[in-house]
Amino acid sequence: MRRIPFIQVGVGNRGLDILDMLLAQHAQRFEPVGFVDVVPQFLDGLHARPALQAIPTFATLDRALAKVPQAQAVFVVTPARFHAPLIEEAIEGGKHVWVEKPLCYDYAEAVALADLARKHKRVVVVGNQYQFFPLERTLQRLIRSGDYGRPFHVSYIHHRHRPAMRAFTGEYPALWEQGVHSLDSILALLDTPALASVYALGLKPHHSAYRSDTITNVLTQFADGTQAHLLVTFDSHRTDWLIRVECTHAALALEPQHGTSVQVIAGGDVVEEIGADEEADPALADPLAAFHTEITTGHTTPTSIDLNLRTIQWIDAAVRSLRSGMVVRL
Numbered sequence: 001m002r003r004i005p006f007i008q009v010g011v012g013n014r015g016l017d018i019l020d021m022l023l024a025q026h027a028q029r030f031e032p033v034g035f036v037d038v039v040p041q042f043l044d045g046l047h048a049r050p051a052l053q054a055i056p057t058f059a060t061l062d063r064a065l066a067k068v069p070q071a072q073a074v075f076v077v078t079p080a081r082f083h084a085p086l087i088e089e090a091i092e093g094g095k096h097v098w099v100e101k102p103l104c105y106d107y108a109e110a111v112a113l114a115d116l117a118r119k120h121k122r123v124v125v126v127g128n129q130y131q132f133f134p135l136e137r138t139l140q141r142l143i144r145s146g147d148y149g150r151p152f153h154v155s156y157i158h159h160r161h162r163p164a165m166r167a168f169t170g171e172y173p174a175l176w177e178q179g180v181h182s183l184d185s186i187l188a189l190l191d192t193p194a195l196a197s198v199y200a201l202g203l204k205p206h207h208s209a210y211r212s213d214t215i216t217n218v219l220t221q222f223a224d225g226t227q228a229h230l231l232v233t234f235d236s237h238r239t240d241w242l243i244r245v246e247c248t249h250a251a252l253a254l255e256p257q258h259g260t261s262v263q264v265i266a267g268g269d270v271v272e273e274i275g276a277d278e279e280a281d282p283a284l285a286d287p288l289a290a291f292h293t294e295i296t297t298g299h300t301t302p303t304s305i306d307l308n309l310r311t312i313q314w315i316d317a318a319v320r321s322l323r324s325g326m327v328v329r330l
């Protein structure tokens with residue numbers, strides 16, 4: 001397997017999780033050649049590891065691009081408000097880019113980034129990992145098989161117990177931090193249909209420490225007539241998570257937090273339980289493997305920037321609906 005030399009920007013917090021995955025299960029795919037962070041202690045922490053001592057560190061991406069020209073890829077794991085300028089800089093420097101979710105906070109900006117990637121023939125893959133989970137993969141396969149009829153409604157309920165704001169200080173945390181995964185998963189289940197209309201309703205409970213809504217409902221009609229309901233919360237008392245797809249012959253239901261199978265429900269009963277597919281494709285095991293696959297094969301992978309644009313367009317529409325109180329038509 002070809003090892004791709006990379007620079008990682010943002011190596012603290014989530015950045016450290018990503019780096020650990022790159023150095024462990026993805027060591028055959030990627031090789032670090034430079035690290036960038038604005039906080040020197042995070043970079044010092046890496047140099048305390050014997051295996052990383054010789055790898056140069058930088059305060060800015062432009063210094064890293066100049067000093068380690070052998071890098072072919074840049075991993076961006078900074079807060080999302082810095083994603084767009086860093087992606088732009090990396091693409092213009094001739095690098096492929098893997099970026100944590102969300103791609104950015106603005107749909108027009110996302111479209112401009114996709115155009116730039118196309119112009120420079122660079123790969124950009126976004127780190128929405130939920131749609132890669134084996135049970136979600138199984139659910140996608142079951143829907144695509146057509147064995148249960150045509151899907152006509154998806155409900156995706158994700159209650160999260162996450163009372164602290166952590167690094168997020170912007171508006172609509174539940175939507176941008178968690179909903180971004182759920183909407184991405186719904187699109188993967190339905191094969192990325194075009195959006196027709198979106199209505200969103202939000203609430204900030206009195207006890208919430210956040211600055212804006214932490215409970216968000218998003219009601220959506222797609223161009224093909226299918227509908228979806230997302231409920232995502234950050235101020236719940238327990239984390240619970242349910243995905244249910246109503247098809248013409250059966251409903252398919254999944255509780256990723258607790259369950260180990262997809263339930264097939266028909267005539268009021270559970271008639272079948274289907275476990276995760278055993279032969280998941282290692283080339284598409286997660287967004288990191290997918291990034292390598294897309295660079296080396298040229299094939300579009302599930303969270304490629306062009307597909308991920310629909311996720312950002314959906315959140316953008318939901319935010320416009322939350323602000324205006326109106327249905328947004330696309």
Ligand SMILES: NC(=O)c1ccc[n+]([C@@H]2O[C@H](COP(=O)([O-])OP(=O)(O)OC[C@H]3O[C@@H](n4cnc5c(N)ncnc54)[C@H](O)[C@@H]3O)[C@@H](O)[C@H]2O)c1
Pocket residue numbers: 009010011012013014015036037038039042077078079080082100101102127128129167177
């Ligand atoms: N996929 C997931 O499950 C998941 C989970 C958590 C966070 N995230 C995403 O990961 C990203 C980072 O989140 P976080 O909570 O680790 O953020 P954070 O604020 O902790 O920052 C991450 C790192 O980036 C560094 N950094 C900040 N600004 C920088 C800049 N301009 N240039 C270089 N380095 C910079 C910080 O010093 C830190 O080391 C976000 O996009 C977030 O949405 C994804």
